[in-house]
Amino acid sequence: MRRSCTTRILLLVCALASIARAETGYDAWLRYEPIQAASVRALYDRLPATIVALDNSAVLSAAETEMLRGIRGMLGRTLRVAATVPSEDSIVLGTIASIQRVFPKLAERRGLTPDGFWLDSTALDGHNVLIVAGLNDRGVLYGVFALLRKLSLHERIDELDETESPIAPIRWVNEWDNLDGSIERGYAGRSIFFENNHVVPDLSRAGDYARLLASIGIDGCTVNNVNANPRILAADFLPQLARIADAFRPWGVRLSISVDFASPKTVGGLDTFDPLNARVANWWREKADEIYRAIPDFGGFVLKADSEGRVGPSVYGRTHADAADVLAQALRPHGGILIYRGFVYNHHMDWRDLKNDRARAAYDNFHSLDGKFDENAAVQIKYGPIDFQAREPVSPLFGALEHTNETIELQITQEYTGQQRHLCYLVPMWKEVLDFNLRVNDGDTPVKDIVAGRTFHRPLGGFVGVANVGRDPSWLGNELAMANLYGFGRLAWNPDLTARQITEEWTRSTFGNDANVVDTVMNLQLESWRAYEGYTGPLGLGTLTDILHSHYGPGIESAERNGWGQWIRADHEGIGMDRTVATGTGYIGQYPPQVAAMYESLATCPDNLLLFMHHVPYTHLLHSGKTVIQYVYDSHYEAAEEAQQFPEWWKTLRGRVDDQRYRDILAMLEYQAGHAIVWRDAICSWFLRVSGIPDAKGRAGHFPNRIEAESMQLNGYTVENVTPWEDASGGKAIECREPSKSCSAQFIFDGAPGWYDLDVQYFDVNTGAAEFKVYVGHQQVDYWTADAQLPATAPNGDSSTRRRISGLALRPKDEIRIEGIPNSGDTAAVDYVETVLRKAQ
Numbered sequence: 001m002r003r004s005c006t007t008r009i010l011l012l013v014c015a016l017a018s019i020a021r022a023e024t025g026y027d028a029w030l031r032y033e034p035i036q037a038a039s040v041r042a043l044y045d046r047l048p049a050t051i052v053a054l055d056n057s058a059v060l061s062a063a064e065t066e067m068l069r070g071i072r073g074m075l076g077r078t079l080r081v082a083a084t085v086p087s088e089d090s091i092v093l094g095t096i097a098s099i100q101r102v103f104p105k106l107a108e109r110r111g112l113t114p115d116g117f118w119l120d121s122t123a124l125d126g127h128n129v130l131i132v133a134g135l136n137d138r139g140v141l142y143g144v145f146a147l148l149r150k151l152s153l154h155e156r157i158d159e160l161d162e163t164e165s166p167i168a169p170i171r172w173v174n175e176w177d178n179l180d181g182s183i184e185r186g187y188a189g190r191s192i193f194f195e196n197n198h199v200v201p202d203l204s205r206a207g208d209y210a211r212l213l214a215s216i217g218i219d220g221c222t223v224n225n226v227n228a229n230p231r232i233l234a235a236d237f238l239p240q241l242a243r244i245a246d247a248f249r250p251w252g253v254r255l256s257i258s259v260d261f262a263s264p265k266t267v268g269g270l271d272t273f274d275p276l277n278a279r280v281a282n283w284w285r286e287k288a289d290e291i292y293r294a295i296p297d298f299g300g301f302v303l304k305a306d307s308e309g310r311v312g313p314s315v316y317g318r319t320h321a322d323a324a325d326v327l328a329q330a331l332r333p334h335g336g337i338l339i340y341r342g343f344v345y346n347h348h349m350d351w352r353d354l355k356n357d358r359a360r361a362a363y364d365n366f367h368s369l370d371g372k373f374d375e376n377a378a379v380q381i382k383y384g385p386i387d388f389q390a391r392e393p394v395s396p397l398f399g400a401l402e403h404t405n406e407t408i409e410l411q412i413t414q415e416y417t418g419q420q421r422h423l424c425y426l427v428p429m430w431k432e433v434l435d436f437n438l439r440v441n442d443g444d445t446p447v448k449d450i451v452a453g454r455t456f457h458r459p460l461g462g463f464v465g466v467a468n469v470g471r472d473p474s475w476l477g478n479e480l481a482m483a484n485l486y487g488f489g490r491l492a493w494n495p496d497l498t499a500r501q502i503t504e505e506w507t508r509s510t511f512g513n514d515a516n517v518v519d520t521v522m523n524l525q526l527e528s529w530r531a532y533e534g535y536t537g538p539l540g541l542g543t544l545t546d547i548l549h550s551h552y553g554p555g556i557e558s559a560e561r562n563g564w565g566q567w568i569r570a571d572h573e574g575i576g577m578d579r580t581v582a583t584g585t586g587y588i589g590q591y592p593p594q595v596a597a598m599y600e601s602l603a604t605c606p607d608n609l610l611l612f613m614h615h616v617p618y619t620h621l622l623h624s625g626k627t628v629i630q631y632v633y634d635s636h637y638e639a640a641e642e643a644q645q646f647p648e649w650w651k652t653l654r655g656r657v658d659d660q661r662y663r664d665i666l667a668m669l670e671y672q673a674g675h676a677i678v679w680r681d682a683i684c685s686w687f688l689r690v691s692g693i694p695d696a697k698g699r700a701g702h703f704p705n706r707i708e709a710e711s712m713q714l715n716g717y718t719v720e721n722v723t724p725w726e727d728a729s730g731g732k733a734i735e736c737r738e739p740s741k742s743c744s745a746q747f748i749f750d751g752a753p754g755w756y757d758l759d760v761q762y763f764d765v766n767t768g769a770a771e772f773k774v775y776v777g778h779q780q781v782d783y784w785t786a787d788a789q790l791p792a793t794a795p796n797g798d799s800s801t802r803r804r805i806s807g808l809a810l811r812p813k814d815e816i817r818i819e820g821i822p823n824s825g826d827t828a829a830v831d832y833v834e835t836v837l838r839k840a841q
């Protein structure tokens with residue numbers, strides 16, 4: 001009695017906990033929201049009540065459990081689990097082979113490739129049978145997720161007969177997690193895998209993550225940073241890794257790891273790591289054998305070598321193929337894969353030499369090695385030749401390896417695209433990349449077909465997304481950013497899906513089927529990349545961010561005059577890298593002839609890549625008829641204005657989305673709107689100063705209603721220069737540098753009487769949490785703590801933040817005073833205040 005009561009209480013607690021947890025974003029697109037509308041429920045009236053799995057492997061059990069969970073959630077029914085096919089209507093899960101054994105009369109299904117599935121609602125032996133069949137177990141699991149997706153999209157399932165197979169075998173995510181628990185370029189908290197140089201004791205999140213991955217067809221996860229800690233291969237670490245693999249296994253996700261090329265020496269104690277040395281080859285072989293004894297379904301290794309300070313084969317004068325092959329051969333007997341990163345370049349390049357060009361590096365390093373990589377090795381190529389910028393042309397290396405397996409590397413974690421604080425939905429960009437026709441050998445050769453191995457009939461190939469989820473409840477630190485993870489998986493499965501299709505699927509399963517919600521969220525998502533590109537870096541310049549540190553806020557000249565090679569070559573007359581064959585670095589010549597001809601000529605080079613390919617004067621006329629400089633001003637003003645609308649669109653969903661996600665997302669979009677203005681002003685001010693050409697529309701450099709903090713009456717605050725200058729209005733901020741004091745800045749309002757928004761632009765550094773109070777006369781009208789975790793220790797474009805105090809009734813001669821209370825290195829810095837009239841009174 002007592003026991004059953006406890007159990008019941010426990011169940012209730014768990015159920016409540018899962019309701020409470022449901023809207024933190026943790027369940028992402030697998031919410032299985034109850035279907036309320038009778039007309040929709042009626043679609044599933046004839047869904048069989050009984051389910052049977054024809055095998056009891058871990059993956060099939062997970063598939064069955066998922067089916068129960070989904071039907072329970074969406075229809076409120078608990079399916080009966082049968083051990084054998086019952087003599088009533090049923091849902092049957094199994095591999096094609098086992099299904100055909102049970103139903104010999106069933107028509108044969110051909111044409112599936114591994115991981116593919118077949119959904120069939122049919123009548124057999126007088127009963128309705130809903131078959132979820134896969135070529136392998138993983139395929140069955142994917143079939144279950146596909147079926148549940150149909151329910152969450154309110155689609156019919158009573159006349160199904162469809163098959164799907166993935167375009168490519170490699171559909172992996174890379175996580176750049178360090179063994180100490182930090183994550184390189186991770187923006188959502190610490191690692192779900194590691195802490196203190198150990199695997200964490202509780203791997204339930206790793207399992208839940210694998211479930212999310214499986215639901216979108218991802219079959220592999222590399223758990224540690226490509227800048228690999230050699231300890232990953234230490235003997236005592238292996239059992240820990242095996243625990244992660246155990247957590248992944250029911251979901252058909254294979255574990256793989258990044259390795260350090262010097263491991264034979266650092267871990268193995270050899271005196272060399274020369275890939276052509278027999279003892280080294282032997283060490284890798286034994287290491288692989290040892291790993292497979294502990295993890296029989298281990299996926300393989302990822303290797304970053306000779307790049308950004310990582311050691312590589314060049315130490316011994318060997319090639320990238322030599323390095324790849326020694327590892328590939330060790331993995332081969334076990335069916336493992338070696339992925340070699342193509343992101344190899346010299347980061348100490350002489351910027352004074354106008355012929356130097358980092359964009360050339362991947363092609364220059366790899367194309368002559370074509371055909372030298374083993375069959376179970378693949379070269380992993382970032383989509384663009386530089387580094388995950390908001391816009392880049394596709395890497396010419398994709399078209400240059402006809403006898404080598406390739407994977408494309410896309411970045412889900414938004415390193416250069418707003419770090420999940422900005423909404424920047426990348427599926428439209430990825431679609432452009434994947435659909436881009438490189439015209440290799442004058443053929444029809446879109447990137448998606450090349451990397452899938454179709455174009456050159458390669459045995460391997462595929463898609464890798466750098467995901468970097470963290471311990472934040474919403475996995476990526478922002479519920480809307482999860483659409484990038486979802487979209488990556490869907491494209492890796494089928495790159496022919498349209499951006500709209502993917503977005504709609506994600507939106508409906510994440511937020512429900514309310515038409516207003518669906519429209520608004522889809523618009524936000526689908527507009528966001530264009531807007532982000534528009535206010536950060538136009539015309540192919542890349543994201544004009546601080547490339548030396550944060551990769552976040554504006555930092556234009558950080559790209560210039562250093563060895564990193566992200567140069568934009570701006571001077572007083574013009575801007576852009578000349579990458580032509582005729583007069584520039586020759587990069588354009590790395591493309592097949594038709595594409596090269598398009599980029600080489602100013603007449604045919606698309607505007608959105610103009611400054612990536614050419615150096616032109618600011619007065620150069622674009623195809624659109626605008627000058628380059630006017631385009632820069634216009635795009636920044638228009639895109640920043642669009643970002644101001646994002647929170648307004650979202651506000652129309654109040655009451656239609658659960659409160660927590662409504663508030664979280666609103667706060668994020670409001671922050672983004674403010675930061676878009678920081679970007680707009682930084683870039684426009686910089687171009688105005690450097691080019692000396694004014695904005696024809698009179699906006700750049702003119703800020704009506706703005707009162708610079710340095711012009712206010714200051715008490716305790718001192719005026720300081722901000723670096724780079726364009727990151728603060730007027731190049732200056734005020735800071736309260738005496739830790740023991742509070743400081744104040746005040747001014748007299750001289751506008752017309754009315755209702756105003758008062759925007760306080762302040763700097764939120766992450767060393768401490770300063771406090772701010774704002775007064776109108778004697779009345780305190782706002783208070784906040786600057787405790788956001790932005791990537792900045794000083795006032796600059798990373799920390800610049802807008803606080804909007806809306807609905808203030810102001811009168812001429814009102815004294816407006818800001819009081820800043822510094823805290824632990826956070827100097828309560830302020831840039832300016834703007835008063836925006838909303839309604840005259």
Ligand code: GCW
Pocket residue numbers: 176184185225226227304343387388415
């Ligand atoms: O984009 C750069 C990142 C590095 C990263 C590197 C890479 C893991 O800034 O943080 O290192 O690329 O892709 O190897």
